[in-house]
Amino acid sequence: MLLVSKGGFLLGAAATVGAISKVTRTGRYLYTDDGNRFFVKGVAYQPQGKRTVVASSTNAFGEPSTFTDPLADSASCARDLPFLKQLGVNAIRAYSVDSTLNHDDCMGNLSAAGIYTMRVIQHFYSLNGSIDRASPAWSTNLQDEYLATVAAFAKYDNVLAYNVGNEVMLNNATDPAPFVKAAARDIKAYLTSISSSALVGYAAIDGAADFLVPLANYLSCDSSGSNSGASAIDLFGLNNYEWCGNDSSTTYDGVNGEFAGYNVAAYFSEFGSETCDPGVRVWTETGTLFSSPMTNIWSGGLAFSYFPASSAAGNFGLVNISSDGTTVTPNQDFNNLVSQYGEVSFVNSPSMSSASASSFPACPTTNSSWAASSTLPPTPNDAACACLENALSCQFQTTTSNYSALVGSLIDTACGLLGALNGTCDPIGGSGSTGVYGLLDMCDPITKLSFVFSQYYEQNGRTASACSFQGNGAVNANAPAETALAAATSCIASPSAVFTPSFSAAAPAKSSSSGSGSSSGSSGSNGAASFPSSNVLLSLALVCGGILSSALWTLT
Ligand SMILES: *[C@@H]1O[C@H](CO)[C@@H](O)[C@H](O)[C@H]1NC(C)=O
Ligand SMILES: *[C@@H]1O[C@H](CO)[C@@H](O)[C@H](O)[C@H]1NC(C)=O
Ligand SMILES: *[C@@H]1O[C@H](CO)[C@@H](O)[C@H](O)[C@H]1NC(C)=O
Ligand SMILES: *[C@@H]1O[C@H](CO)[C@@H](O)[C@H](O)[C@H]1NC(C)=O
Ligand SMILES: *[C@@H]1O[C@H](CO)[C@@H](O)[C@H](O)[C@H]1NC(C)=O
Numbered sequence: 395m396l397l398v399s400k401g402g403f404l405l406g407a408a409a410t411v412g413a414i415s416k417v418t419r420t421g422r423y424l425y426t427d428d429g430n431r432f433f434v435k436g437v438a439y440q441p442q443g444k445r446t447v448v449a450s451s452t453n454a455f456g457e458p459s460t461f462t463d464p465l466a467d468s469a470s471c472a473r474d475l476p477f478l479k480q481l482g483v484n485a486i487r488a489y490s491v492d493s494t495l496n497h498d499d500c501m502g503n504l505s506a507a508g509i510y511t512m513r514v515i516q517h518f519y520s521l522n523g524s525i526d527r528a529s530p531a532w533s534t535n536l537q538d539e540y541l542a543t544v545a546a547f548a549k550y551d552n553v554l555a556y557n558v559g560n561e562v563m564l565n566n567a568t569d570p571a572p573f574v575k576a577a578a579r580d581i582k583a584y585l586t587s588i589s590s591s592a593l594v595g596y597a598a599i600d601g602a603a604d605f606l607v608p609l610a611n612y613l614s615c616d617s618s619g620s621n622s623g624a625s626a627i628d629l630f631g632l633n634n635y636e637w638c639g640n641d642s643s644t645t646y647d648g649v650n651g652e653f654a655g656y657n658v659a660a661y662f663s664e665f666g667s668e669t670c671d672p673g674v675r676v677w678t679e680t681g682t683l684f685s686s687p688m689t690n691i692w693s694g695g696l697a698f699s700y701f702p703a704s705s706a707a708g709n710f711g712l713v714n715i716s717s718d719g720t721t722v723t724p725n726q727d728f729n730n731l732v733s734q735y736g737e738v739s740f741v742n743s744p745s746m747s748s749a750s751a752s753s754f755p756a757c758p759t760t761n762s763s764w765a766a767s768s769t770l771p772p773t774p775n776d777a778a779c780a781c782l783e784n785a786l787s788c789q790f791q792t793t794t795s796n797y798s799a800l801v802g803s804l805i806d807t808a809c810g811l812l813g814a815l816n817g818t819c820d821p822i823g824g825s826g827s828t829g830v831y832g833l834l835d836m837c838d839p840i841t842k843l844s845f846v847f848s849q850y851y852e853q854n855g856r857t858a859s860a861c862s863f864q865g866n867g868a869v870n871a872n873a874p875a876e877t878a879l880a881a882a883t884s885c886i887a888s889p890s891a892v893f894t895p896s897f898s899a900a901a902p903a904k905s906s907s908s909g910s911g912s913s914s915g916s917s918g919s920n921g922a923a924s925f926p927s928s929n930v931l932l933s934l935a936l937v938c939g940g941i942l943s944s945a946l947w948t949l950t
């Protein structure tokens with residue numbers, strides 16, 4: 395059947411006996427437990443969320459502000475599984491999931507069908523879900539969110555990789571890279587600590603060589619000076635849409651050259667241009683992607699996208715879903731991909747024993763097209779940030795659950811006011827381009843805000859009214875007499891510490907009743923859902939320069 399690939403590899407075995415084989419990386423290649431090479435032959439599997447950010451020339455898709463977890467909804471998963479089998483895929487890529495939901499049914503059935511999942515552990519929300527390109531930080535709230543996701547998926551045998559980001563860096567915005575690399579380092583350490591073999595990846599937007607090459611090298615480089623892979627990703631994903639219609643194999647010559655000597659595994663985390671043959675993509679690139687010389691460089695790819703997804707670049711999507719969510723109608727794109735994927739047979743060289751181990755070169759030096767320091771931020775330290783929050787004299791306190799926009803504007807305002815006094819917002823900021831990170835840069839936005847509130851309150855002689863911020867601040871009666879800066883220095887005793895983070899599960903997973911499992915910015919079903927606004931901390935850097943912003947808040 396279509397489920398069994400021509401190589402008789404992986405899917406046949408998985409379809410008959412249950413247990414799906416573990417996939418690991420040796421050097422730049424992926425192998426299953428039996429020593430055969432593993433190639434991703436997949437499809438992106440994420441319903442399109444609402445877009446709030448306008449698409450630009452460098453990013454045809456704006457970032458979504460809402461998402462539906464495709465792996466928590468048993469009904470839609472059961473509906474789609476026969477079509478995924480028909481496509482003959484061995485992997486799907488989900489972009490956003492809700493770690494508080496139950497994924498057992500869907501993950502179990504995907505595993506039984508020999509389908510791995512690759513997941514982006516970001517939710518695309520700027521303040522609490524993904525690393526915000528506009529104001530990047532690797533902070534406790536984000537790390538907790540990432541760890542919660544990894545912990546929720548650790549029990550499944552078919553998680554191939556966790557991506558710590560998707561298209562965070564752009565060709566003129568490379569400074570988030572140290573934060574993304576630190577996320578890879580800390581998530582990798584956590585996976586090791588729980589004996590998980592899942593890979594750590596990143597999926598990149600395509601771009602000119604002077605952006606793409608240093609980006610790929612940076613994410614897989616050694617930032618410690620000891621040929622260590624501790625902060626290196628395992629898997630570089632390239633979202634590549636170069637191939638148009640019936641192009642020839644030379645289409646990929648450029649990118650093949652760029653990745654010819656890459657040190658870890660690489661694959662196309664998205665492919666399938668809609669430009670030349672909209673609606674009737676012929677998918678002939680699969681023949682080139684899954685044969686030599688590309689198989690010496692790449693480990694397959696994922697077609698974009700199972701679900702309809704539209705952007706300025708076209709209407710992607712292999713199926714339509716009826717408005718009541720019950721019926722799947724495949725289109726010609728789908729049928730063509732079934733044919734092309736059906737032709738794929740996997741090469742099986744080099745063998746696992748002859749694959750060279752990775753070496754981890756020094757990170758690329760910074761220049762005008764690559765502005766990311768090789769000095770990484772520390773591991774976000776929950777205990778240190780909690781210690782500080784408790785010791786601060788004036789704490790953020792609010793009655794609304796939807797406080798993301800509020801936190802952003804309060805930080806702006808309070809930092810502006812502080813700039814005119816003798817306080818400083820420097821400790822809450824950090825710079826990926828210079829590699830200088832403030833003491834509190836790794837703390838969550840609430841602690842940062844309380845820190846700024848406290849300084850302002852202290853600068854004003856601890857007058858209660860200076861801790862009001864229109865009812866959003868409260869004097870902490872239990873705080874020690876020390877200043878906010880002194881509390882920060884004592885709580886955050888090892889400001890550049892790198893360690894293995896731990897995670898303790900908070901609440902048990904909610905059960906996902908049939909048809910539910912959807913999460914959106916307005917549902918309020920999890921922490922991230924309260925943070926639909928983008929660019930919340932956008933003006934932070936400016937304000938922290940000491941510029942007095944217009945008082946949005948009257949201090950009463
Ligand atoms: C999973 O498989 C079971 C048993 O075949 C079936 O009852 C259930 O509906 C399936 N669920 C999904 C999400 O495919
Ligand atoms: C962010 O998400 C985490 C985990 O879901 C949650 O505990 C936290 O309250 C959220 N909000 C902030 C501002 O960190
Ligand atoms: C990056 O370039 C795009 C267009 O090429 C532009 O819209 C965007 O504002 C630029 N971003 C920055 C941070 O300069
Ligand atoms: C910056 O350095 C990278 C190598 O790390 C190189 O590929 C790129 O071309 C350089 N950019 C410029 C503008 O020189
Ligand atoms: C690609 O080739 C096929 C078969 O020759 C043809 O039917 C199709 O129209 C071509 N598509 C494009 C976009 O040229």
Ligand SMILES: *[C@@H]1O[C@H](CO)[C@@H](O)[C@H](O)[C@H]1NC(C)=O
Pocket residue numbers: 713714723724725726
């Ligand atoms: C899928 O939906 C789109 C937009 O509603 C429509 O144009 C297209 O014909 C549909 N395709 C199929 C195969 O039903």
Ligand SMILES: *[C@@H]1O[C@H](CO)[C@@H](O)[C@H](O)[C@H]1NC(C)=O
Pocket residue numbers: 816
């Ligand atoms: C401002 O801070 C400096 C150094 O901490 C201190 O010497 C000075 O007295 C402070 N000024 C005021 C007005 O508090």
Ligand SMILES: *[C@@H]1O[C@H](CO)[C@@H](O)[C@H](O)[C@H]1NC(C)=O
Pocket residue numbers: 796799800915916926927
């Ligand atoms: C949250 O607050 C922002 C700004 O105040 C607002 O635009 C947004 O609609 C609110 N979201 C919800 C879910 O209430």
